[in-house]
Amino acid sequence: APKKLLILPGDGIGPEIMNEVRRIMDWMAQARGIRFDVSDDLVGGASLAVHGQPITQEVIDAARAADAVLFGSVGDPKWASAGFDRRPEIAILKLRQELGLFANLRPAKVFDSLADASTLRPDVVRGLDIMIVRETVGGIYFGNPRGIETLADGTRRGINTEVYTTPEIERVARVAFELARKRDNRVCSVEKCNVMESGLLWKEVVTDLHAREYPDVQLTHMLADNCAMQLVRNPRQFDVIVTGNLFGDLLSDLASMLTGSLGMLPSATLGAKGEDGRMPALYEPIHGSAPDIAGQGKANPLAQILSFAMLLRYSFDMQDDATLIEQAVSNVLDRGLRTPDIMSAGKTEVNTTGMGAAVVEELARL
Amino acid sequence: APKKLLILPGDGIGPEIMNEVRRIMDWMAQARGIRFDVSDDLVGGASLAVHGQPITQEVIDAARAADAVLFGSVGDPKWASAGFDRRPEIAILKLRQELGLFANLRPAKVFDSLADASTLRPDVVRGLDIMIVRETVGGIYFGNPRGIETLADGTRRGINTEVYTTPEIERVARVAFELARKRDNRVCSVEKCNVMESGLLWKEVVTDLHAREYPDVQLTHMLADNCAMQLVRNPRQFDVIVTGNLFGDLLSDLASMLTGSLGMLPSATLGAKGEDGRMPALYEPIHGSAPDIAGQGKANPLAQILSFAMLLRYSFDMQDDATLIEQAVSNVLDRGLRTPDIMSAGKTEVNTTGMGAAVVEELARL
Numbered sequence: 001a002p003k004k005l006l007i008l009p010g011d012g013i014g015p016e017i018m019n020e021v022r023r024i025m026d027w028m029a030q031a032r033g034i035r036f037d038v039s040d041d042l043v044g045g046a047s048l049a050v051h052g053q054p055i056t057q058e059v060i061d062a063a064r065a066a067d068a069v070l071f072g073s074v075g076d077p078k079w080a081s082a083g084f085d086r087r088p089e090i091a092i093l094k095l096r097q098e099l100g101l102f103a104n105l106r107p108a109k110v111f112d113s114l115a116d117a118s119t120l121r122p123d124v125v126r127g128l129d130i131m132i133v134r135e136t137v138g139g140i141y142f143g144n145p146r147g148i149e150t151l152a153d154g155t156r157r158g159i160n161t162e163v164y165t166t167p168e169i170e171r172v173a174r175v176a177f178e179l180a181r182k183r184d185n186r187v188c189s190v191e192k193c194n195v196m197e198s199g200l201l202w203k204e205v206v207t208d209l210h211a212r213e214y215p216d217v218q219l220t221h222m223l224a225d226n227c228a229m230q231l232v233r234n235p236r237q238f239d240v241i242v243t244g245n246l247f248g249d250l251l252s253d254l255a256s257m258l259t260g261s262l263g264m265l266p267s268a269t270l271g272a273k274g275e276d277g278r279m280p281a282l283y284e285p286i287h288g289s290a291p292d293i294a295g296q297g298k299a300n301p302l303a304q305i306l307s308f309a310m311l312l313r314y315s316f317d318m319q320d321d322a323t324l325i326e327q328a329v330s331n332v333l334d335r336g337l338r339t340p341d342i343m344s345a346g347k348t349e350v351n352t353t354g355m356g357a358a359v360v361e362e363l364a365r366l
Numbered sequence: 367a368p369k370k371l372l373i374l375p376g377d378g379i380g381p382e383i384m385n386e387v388r389r390i391m392d393w394m395a396q397a398r399g400i401r402f403d404v405s406d407d408l409v410g411g412a413s414l415a416v417h418g419q420p421i422t423q424e425v426i427d428a429a430r431a432a433d434a435v436l437f438g439s440v441g442d443p444k445w446a447s448a449g450f451d452r453r454p455e456i457a458i459l460k461l462r463q464e465l466g467l468f469a470n471l472r473p474a475k476v477f478d479s480l481a482d483a484s485t486l487r488p489d490v491v492r493g494l495d496i497m498i499v500r501e502t503v504g505g506i507y508f509g510n511p512r513g514i515e516t517l518a519d520g521t522r523r524g525i526n527t528e529v530y531t532t533p534e535i536e537r538v539a540r541v542a543f544e545l546a547r548k549r550d551n552r553v554c555s556v557e558k559c560n561v562m563e564s565g566l567l568w569k570e571v572v573t574d575l576h577a578r579e580y581p582d583v584q585l586t587h588m589l590a591d592n593c594a595m596q597l598v599r600n601p602r603q604f605d606v607i608v609t610g611n612l613f614g615d616l617l618s619d620l621a622s623m624l625t626g627s628l629g630m631l632p633s634a635t636l637g638a639k640g641e642d643g644r645m646p647a648l649y650e651p652i653h654g655s656a657p658d659i660a661g662q663g664k665a666n667p668l669a670q671i672l673s674f675a676m677l678l679r680y681s682f683d684m685q686d687d688a689t690l691i692e693q694a695v696s697n698v699l700d701r702g703l704r705t706p707d708i709m710s711a712g713k714t715e716v717n718t719t720g721m722g723a724a725v726v727e728e729l730a731r732l
């Protein structure tokens with residue numbers, strides 16, 4: 001039976017960049033006879049508009065039943081003041097938590113032909129290839145108690161709780177060590193063990209797991225503030241970084257920006273393999289819904305296309321097809337095609353569909 | 367009576383760079399008749415070695431009695447495994463908490479003659495002048511419950527609590543708004559209100575305070591992950607950034623690294639004015655104790671010297687003297703003098719005392 005793929009385009013530029021992935025799927029079906037069982041649904045503002053909530057239970061169930069979820073982006077200014085309980089972000093937070101998507105993989109890679117796009121000097125970022133593994137269902141994002149309370153004297157208190165347990169730390173560290181083995185074999189574990197006990201436990205658990213199961217991988221430890229600095233000072237020192245939910249949120253965005261082209265960067269968020277051997281997984285570009293350019297054909301579809309390539313690699317074990325798509329993207333860039341976000345002098349500007357069509361053309365040629 | 371100044375040189379390069387400040391104080395006494403009531407004490411590894419703890423109650427009391435504290439840096443590899451309760455960092459954490467030093471001022475400024483030191487392109491950072499105001503006695507650094515517990519099944523849980531109350535947020539935001547009025551009149555408040563209720567409260571309180579007392583200042587809000595990106599993408603968009611303890615830790619270090627020369631950057635941490643009109647305050651370079659180069663005369667004393675200038679400005683209201691020292695530092699750089707950390711082709715390398723002497727020489731000339 002064909003693999004089940006749930007597509008959630010979301011808001012803003014989500015639907016239009018997702019169309020370029022559909023074009024690639026069409027090509028795969030026609031040229032190579034590869035077919036998926038695709039269904040589509042609403043999330044974010046698009047779901048709020050129809051169902052009054054950023055994600056419905058039906059969509060969560062469909063995501064759980066799928067072999068993989070391809071996500072666009074959520075966030076719509078129309079719902080900016082919808083309130084804490086109805087913000088579009090809930091869609092992604094609920095999917096992470098309900099499907100147990102605990103490991104967010106965020107590659108920060110500089111394409112040779114885009115090394116000049118960075119605000120960092122090209123000699124500092126050329127060849128950059130970092131993988132940040134961020135824990136995504138624990139830490140301060142989900143810990144209790146949480147909330148805002150009003151004291152007797154009228155003072156208000158906002159509270160959130162950071163919690164990490166041994167198994168939560170072990171499973172995400174394991175993902176990092178496994179990835180490192182297929183890369184440059186180095187893991188840097190990041191926390192604030194000099195200030196936070198949850199970071200102290202994090203460091204101890206990663207150290208123990210390393211000694212027990214991954215002594216062949218080089219492990220180092222770094223404080224989160226120092227990591228923020230080192231990513232700017234000399235980002236190429238890193239191979240795989242593993243860290244908690246909140247630090248990972250900042251550090252992975254920081255690392256992405258080093259590449260200078262957010263429109264190029266995919267991500268994967270993986271869960272644990274179930275008894276049936278299936279692994280819940282969600283793939284999404286790291287950029288947002290960019291409402292300011294939605295519907296204008298200006299959006300760069302490459303991050304969404306590369307997210308689809310990650311999906312083929314990690315969820316469907318289609319390594320060759322994933323590599324083929326990545327190669328096609330790289331070739332299109334080498335040929336000088338650029339969407340407005342990565343345009344520079346001497347290159348050829350194309351729109352969203354122009355870029356998608358060029359990738360398909362390149363695929364047909366490879 | 368002369369102002370009381372407590373000097374805490376600490377570990378590593380702390381003592382040697384502090385000596386260059388003493389040289390400036392000597393010059394101020396001789397050339398200008400300005401005298402301080404200076405005392406000296408131990409912190410960090412230096413205190414651990416003598417007293418078995420990173421800071422003694424006597425030192426905390428002396429700090430409280432002083433008009434200002436000039437701090438060097440703490441951290442010594444000898445005590446790396448001293449345990450969570452005896453880590454040298456406790457010295458600074460205790461001083462912050464016991465003296466109520468709630469507002470950490472972290473300027474990130476690029477000196478014209480050092481614009482090439484950054485890993486960012488000179489066109490992106492030239493003229494950079496950001497002030498980050500970080501809350502330093504609240505948030506997840508000090509909240510309870512905290513600790514590591516072992517559950518019945520052997521699982522361990524690490525817990526920390528982020529707490530912010532209305533008055534804690536207001537007082538640090540007030541510092542940011544006041545500073546902005548003397549600068550470019552813009553404040554950007556940073557939190558994660560899309561995920562954390564403590565961030566939601568933060569945003570509300572800052573918004574209300576702004577409307578009530580600072581409507582003349584331009585206020586914007588930004589999510590912490592976006593701020594990490596924007597600092598890399600276009601750091602000059604910021605004037606004053608105000609944020610909580612943990613985000614401030616990462617973002618201020620990130621902002622510092624944009625300048626490319628940590629050895630140049632001072633900081634101030636200020637408390638609330640007491641009934642006697644005195645404001646507790648601590649000044650320190652942002653760099654660490656750099657044990658690898660301690661005692662070799664390689665350390666850059668300028669961050670420590672500029673911390674002393676901030677002390678004169680914020681604690682002793684000696685604006686002119688502060689400006690004079692800052693001008694002397696700038697001139698010395700323009701003359702091409704460089705310690706090894708900021709050395710580049712065509713410049714003149716000097717050691718720690720050479721740099722200190724040059725600043726004094728320049729002061730005498732101005």
Ligand SMILES: CC(C)[C@H](C(=O)O)[C@@H](O)C(=O)O
Pocket residue numbers: 089092093249560561591
């Ligand atoms: C949308 C938001 C809740 C989310 C986060 O903070 O985790 C986003 O910033 C991300 O990094 O995926």
Ligand SMILES: CC(C)[C@H](C(=O)O)[C@@H](O)C(=O)O
Pocket residue numbers: 194195225455458459615
């Ligand atoms: C020394 C350490 C506890 C401290 C912190 O994390 O606050 C330091 O990194 C800082 O930024 O002043």
